[in-house]
Amino acid sequence: MTEQPVFLNNDVVAPLLSYDDLIPRLEEVLGKFSRSDSSDVVQPVRSVIPIQNHSGFLGMMPAYIAHEDTLCMKMVAFYRREESLNLPSTQATVLLFNPEYGNVTVAMDGTDITHKRTAAVSAISAKLLMPAQSDVLCILGCGHQASSHYEIFTQLFSFKEVRVWSRRLETAERFAAGVPGPVKVFSSAKEAVHGADIIVTVTNSSEPVLFGEWVKPGAHVAAVGACRPDWRELDDVLMRDAVIYVDSRDGAAVESGDIILSGAEVFAELGEVLNGTRPALRNKTTVFKSLGMGIQDAVAAKLVFDKWKSSQ
Numbered sequence: 205m206t207e208q209p210v211f212l213n214n215d216v217v218a219p220l221l222s223y224d225d226l227i228p229r230l231e232e233v234l235g236k237f238s239r240s241d242s243s244d245v246v247q248p249v250r251s252v253i254p255i256q257n258h259s260g261f262l263g264m265m266p267a268y269i270a271h272e273d274t275l276c277m278k279m280v281a282f283y284r285r286e287e288s289l290n291l292p293s294t295q296a297t298v299l300l301f302n303p304e305y306g307n308v309t310v311a312m313d314g315t316d317i318t319h320k321r322t323a324a325v326s327a328i329s330a331k332l333l334m335p336a337q338s339d340v341l342c343i344l345g346c347g348h349q350a351s352s353h354y355e356i357f358t359q360l361f362s363f364k365e366v367r368v369w370s371r372r373l374e375t376a377e378r379f380a381a382g383v384p385g386p387v388k389v390f391s392s393a394k395e396a397v398h399g400a401d402i403i404v405t406v407t408n409s410s411e412p413v414l415f416g417e418w419v420k421p422g423a424h425v426a427a428v429g430a431c432r433p434d435w436r437e438l439d440d441v442l443m444r445d446a447v448i449y450v451d452s453r454d455g456a457a458v459e460s461g462d463i464i465l466s467g468a469e470v471f472a473e474l475g476e477v478l479n480g481t482r483p484a485l486r487n488k489t490t491v492f493k494s495l496g497m498g499i500q501d502a503v504a505a506k507l508v509f510d511k512w513k514s515s516q
């Protein structure tokens with residue numbers, strides 16, 4: 205109880221977290237979260253304060269998972285950065301507590317956890333919602349989340365073509381040069397998404413970058429950016445015409461500009477689809493609006509810490 209907490213930096217955390225371990229744990233916890241008859245998983249909507257001098261926000265994301273006694277808190281700062289500054293747009297720290305006493309047992313860099321768990325949840329949405337025959341993946345935005353999404357999507361699925369677009373052509377070209385497989389770089393988002401079966405939006409934009417009239421009917425969109433109530437990545441047409449899935453209804457109602465400002469109705473949480481209480485409408489155009497959840501960080505951090513302990 206009086207032991208000093210351990211600190212694990214990102215070089216230690218990253219190799220300890222694999223998608224193979226993460227995906228089943230995320231599926232399990234998302235399902236539990238969406239069960240209205242269970243109090244096993246406790247996670248409020250994150251509270252966010254503006255860091256107004258620096259165009260940023262600090263989000264506090266507590267979570268408790270009773271059956272495994274995991275008590276966790278992620279603190280994540282995120283910014284709307286000018287790309288030319290070359291500064292990270294997201295910085296996260298994750299704490300695991302001893303739930304019996306409340307002391308911190310480990311603090312870890314949350315960078316890799318945030319990249320991987322977000323991409324893994326998008327991949328779960330794709331497994332459930334993308335067209336059965338999906339040949340073309342298109343990624344809009346070419347930063348850190350683009351890299352983790354590329355990694356897991358190409359690992360889990362077999363695409364005939366991967367396309368990327370970003371606001372600056374050189375960012376997209378750098379991304380394409382840095383990944384192991386072939387990627388087609390586009391200078392226009394409209395052309396990049398034409399005919400795509402699955403579209404991942406991972407930009408820092410606060411205005412729509414993806415428009416419904418461009419999207420092939422039946423395609424799946426995993427929308428990861430625009431995590432503030434006045435930020436958008438998707439336009440009203442797409443939000444109106446697609447079936448909308450979210451990670452958390454409560455989170456979406458407070459944080460998602462795409463949902464709040466379009467007035468779109470949420471059809472289901474991903475956990476409800478995993479539980480079989482709401483259907484996966486694969487034949488329709490679907491949007492999974494991701495905002496990120498403390499429970500996702502909690503299962504990821506627990507995996508990391510358990511592995512680290514067993515290696516000591």
Ligand SMILES: NC(=O)C1=CN([C@@H]2O[C@H](COP(=O)(O)OP(=O)(O)OC[C@H]3O[C@@H](n4cnc5c(N)ncnc54)[C@H](O)[C@@H]3O)[C@@H](O)[C@H]2O)C=CC1
Binds near residue numbers: 347427429
């Ligand atoms: N849903 C979730 O759980 C999470 C969401 N995020 C959000 O995902 C987004 C991407 O995060 P990172 O990849 O870490 O950021 P990043 O800064 O590494 O990459 C952002 C990318 O967006 C591009 N971009 C910026 N403004 C743009 C615009 N107006 N139009 C088109 N492209 C633009 C940049 O060129 C860059 O390629 C951010 O909005 C972040 O807040 C991040 C972590 C978790």
Ligand SMILES: O=C(O)C1=NCCCC1
Binds near residue numbers: 294
């Ligand atoms: O869940 C997270 O982690 C984040 N969500 C929204 C924006 C930055 C990080």
